[in-house]
Amino acid sequence: xxxxxxxxxPRTSIEAxxxxxTQLPGQLGWPTVILSIIYLAGATVRADxxxxxxxxxxxxxxxxxxxxxxxxxxVREPRHDLMALLxxxxxxxxxxKKITENRLKKTxxxxxxxxxxxxxxxxxxxxxVHWVTGxxxxxxxxxxxxxxxxxxxxxxxxxxxxxxxIRAGKRTDVSIARADKLLLRVAIERERGVQDRNLSANKIxxxxxxxxxxxxxxxxxxxxxxxxxxxxxxxxxxxxxxxVVQRIATQANYHNTDHELVIYEYLGTVDTNPQPLxxxxxxxxxxxxxx
Numbered sequence: 001x002x003x004x005x006x007x008x009x010p011r012t013s014i015e016a017x018x019x020x021x022t023q024l025p026g027q028l029g030w031p032t033v034i035l036s037i038i039y040l041a042g043a044t045v046r047a048d049x050x051x052x053x054x055x056x057x058x059x060x061x062x063x064x065x066x067x068x069x070x071x072x073x074x075v076r077e078p079r080h081d082l083m084a085l086l087x088x089x090x091x092x093x094x095x096x097k098k099i100t101e102n103r104l105k106k107t108x109x110x111x112x113x114x115x116x117x118x119x120x121x122x123x124x125x126x127x128x129v130h131w132v133t134g135x136x137x138x139x140x141x142x143x144x145x146x147x148x149x150x151x152x153x154x155x156x157x158x159x160x161x162x163x164x165x166i167r168a169g170k171r172t173d174v175s176i177a178r179a180d181k182l183l184l185r186v187a188i189e190r191e192r193g194v195q196d197r198n199l200s201a202n203k204i205x206x207x208x209x210x211x212x213x214x215x216x217x218x219x220x221x222x223x224x225x226x227x228x229x230x231x232x233x234x235x236x237x238x239x240x241x242x243x244v245v246q247r248i249a250t251q252a253n254y255h256n257t258d259h260e261l262v263i264y265e266y267l268g269t270v271d272t273n274p275q276p277l278x279x280x281x282x283x284x285x286x287x288x289x290x291x
Contacts, residue, residue: 066085138165152215177277216242216264248261277289
């Protein structure tokens with residue numbers, strides 16, 4: 001592998017085991033974190049604050065086991081441990097319930113609702129959902145024009161967006177090949193290292209023929225510093241072998257690097273009995289094969 005720029009925290013470091021704790025305010029909001037701590041502290045010293053023992057043990061083990069599991073994994077990102085966090089909002093609501101249940105029961109319910117609504121409103125206003133246009137348009141174009149049981153090649157960073165929009169369509173016979181899987185060996189993400197397969201334009205064209213790929217959707221300028229990706233671009237720009245059938249500008253509500261998708265149509269002849277696709281998942285040591 002070459003080009004690795006990612007430095008993971010060692011498992012023996014304090015930073016590794018406190019990483020997800022530092023992410024909690026951004027994931028759940030400070031009110032939820034503080035209230036959940038209040039509830040756990042109260043339940044420690046007051047038996048009347050505690051849930052029935054099986055429920056209490058279940059929720060605590062859920063959170064602790066999830067926290068330890070995701071902290072142990074070397075790849076740490078805030079999205080990874082979200083499934084382990086559900087007990088904390090439950091504890092936060094229980095804190096409000098216990099604090100107000102004697103004299104301010106109705107006030108407690110209103111306060112819990114206000115905290116929930118306030119957290120949602122803050123999230124919507126302060127952290128709007130990111131969006132990028134163009135990928136649904138590219139998928140619609142492909143779905144309307146590709147023959148039955150087709151394979152299309154996608155070359156770009158947001159392959160997930162393109163695949164999602166393909167799968168959201170009415171056709172189930174269209175398969176997606178990713179250029180980074182065909183031409184490179186990427187260790188989970190580029191920052192962790194990438195091995196170029198050093199394919200020439202002619203070898204790439206042979207791959208397209210063998211997999212019966214007629215359409216290529218390419219993000220302009222994607223990973224052009226890598227030899228095989230540069231060879232793919234040179235092949236696509238060869239007017240004797242490909243023609244541009246659509247250009248789609250992409251727009252986003254945040255700073256992003258992609259600005260255009262170009263759809264190319266292959267002018268040559270592809271195999272009538274295409275070779276099945278396969279994809280190597282380097283991070284898990286698994287190879288997926290198309291049936």
